[in-house]
Amino acid sequence: MTEVWILGGAGRSGRAIAAELRERDIRPVLVGRDAGRLAGVAEGDRVVVATSVDELAAEIGRQRPAVVVNTVGPFSRTAAPLVRACLPVGDYLDLANDLATVSATLRLSEAAAAAGRTVVTGAGFGVTATESVVVKLCEGRPAAEHVRVDTVPSLALAAGAVGEALASTILDGFLGVEGGGRPRGRRYRGGRLVPTRLAGEAFPLTLPDGSTVTTVSMPIGELVAAQRASGAPDVVAAFSELPSSSVVRAVLPLAASVLAIGPVRGFATRRLAAVRMRARPRPREHSWGHAVVRWADGTRCEGWLRVGEAQAFTGAVPAEVVRRLLAGDGRPGAYTPAALFGASLAQACGGEYSVVGAV
Numbered sequence: 001m002t003e004v005w006i007l008g009g010a011g012r013s014g015r016a017i018a019a020e021l022r023e024r025d026i027r028p029v030l031v032g033r034d035a036g037r038l039a040g041v042a043e044g045d046r047v048v049v050a051t052s053v054d055e056l057a058a059e060i061g062r063q064r065p066a067v068v069v070n071t072v073g074p075f076s077r078t079a080a081p082l083v084r085a086c087l088p089v090g091d092y093l094d095l096a097n098d099l100a101t102v103s104a105t106l107r108l109s110e111a112a113a114a115a116g117r118t119v120v121t122g123a124g125f126g127v128t129a130t131e132s133v134v135v136k137l138c139e140g141r142p143a144a145e146h147v148r149v150d151t152v153p154s155l156a157l158a159a160g161a162v163g164e165a166l167a168s169t170i171l172d173g174f175l176g177v178e179g180g181g182r183p184r185g186r187r188y189r190g191g192r193l194v195p196t197r198l199a200g201e202a203f204p205l206t207l208p209d210g211s212t213v214t215t216v217s218m219p220i221g222e223l224v225a226a227q228r229a230s231g232a233p234d235v236v237a238a239f240s241e242l243p244s245s246s247v248v249r250a251v252l253p254l255a256a257s258v259l260a261i262g263p264v265r266g267f268a269t270r271r272l273a274a275v276r277m278r279a280r281p282r283p284r285e286h287s288w289g290h291a292v293v294r295w296a297d298g299t300r301c302e303g304w305l306r307v308g309e310a311q312a313f314t315g316a317v318p319a320e321v322v323r324r325l326l327a328g329d330g331r332p333g334a335y336t337p338a339a340l341f342g343a344s345l346a347q348a349c350g351g352e353y354s355v356v357g358a359v
């Protein structure tokens, strides 16, 4: 069986990935909870209905697709059981970008290697954009000393509800840290992952197009990907899509500690899922991955990856990873995308690098 399954095939990311696969002459199988919704976007492709993670895992075991693309968040709940379901039958990739899930999935590398399968986590704009810049800057260099990465997506929003997947990803996965408990920030210091203030380390960043954004540190998967790509003991990962006014930054840690209470988090997730988003054009023409890398000899390099709308890139990266896996270019083990396919993966997805160079 050489089928490529998209779990959550009727969702925003699922539809974008399906379109990019079709452009690469790969016909996906769309998998989701609602036959009607799937049929509405299938464009003649096969659909499979499965209404829970257990059912998804059972169908994977029964029908044995060659590659599974998981877009069903929160990945903190779906990644582990779905990787387990895939290992006996085929390769797996997902769009996780919370630190806890990306780290946990990377720890399955030995199991993936033993099964002869490739597992790729973080195959969306988040993780891939900044990881690719770090890989590019660190090519052929010794381990770095300090790295800061900034993820600056430009996202167009369609009108509609936020939805369960995104709401629980934000409140359960994205703000969560491994082992549960109170959401906190994370960074690497002295080679160790240490707690830090959530939404701290604010930095006003001037983008190559001249506009400015403020990025704040978050426990995102970009952190572990940047650490592994650079070997640096000190790493900070920051993100621009959080309202970064000083008032919001001051209130966030307080809100986060309230969210540690299970029922409050469940209630907040349901409320957020139902919130209707207004259509919004993308705030700027490009999305950016940014990294500044410093080495022990004082060399400092800054690099940017420029892509278009972030969701479009999140469609292209998994499709390109799938194409390469089907071509036999994968390797057994668990990886983030640029760790597996190098800095050229982002270029194959429309990204362009600019490196400010050693300064």
Ligand SMILES: NC(=O)c1ccc[n+]([C@@H]2O[C@H](COP(=O)([O-])OP(=O)(O)OC[C@H]3O[C@@H](n4cnc5c(N)ncnc54)[C@H](OP(=O)(O)O)[C@@H]3O)[C@@H](O)[C@H]2O)c1
Binding pocket: 007, 008, 009, 010, 011, 012, 013, 014, 031, 032, 033, 034, 037, 050, 051, 052, 053, 056, 071, 072, 073, 074, 075, 095, 096, 097, 122, 123, 124, 125, 126, 127, 162, 163, 164, 165, 166, 169, 170, 311, 314
């Ligand atoms: N790494 C990145 O840069 C990046 C970028 C974009 C998105 N993401 C993440 O990707 C995830 C999906 O985002 P999205 O915007 O595509 O969300 P979405 O539009 O809500 O789509 C999610 C899909 O998952 C399906 N689903 C949810 N729970 C399910 C379950 N229990 N069993 C089977 N199917 C289920 C939904 O099915 P129904 O159609 O039946 O509702 C829907 O089709 C989120 O977690 C988001 O944070 C990451």
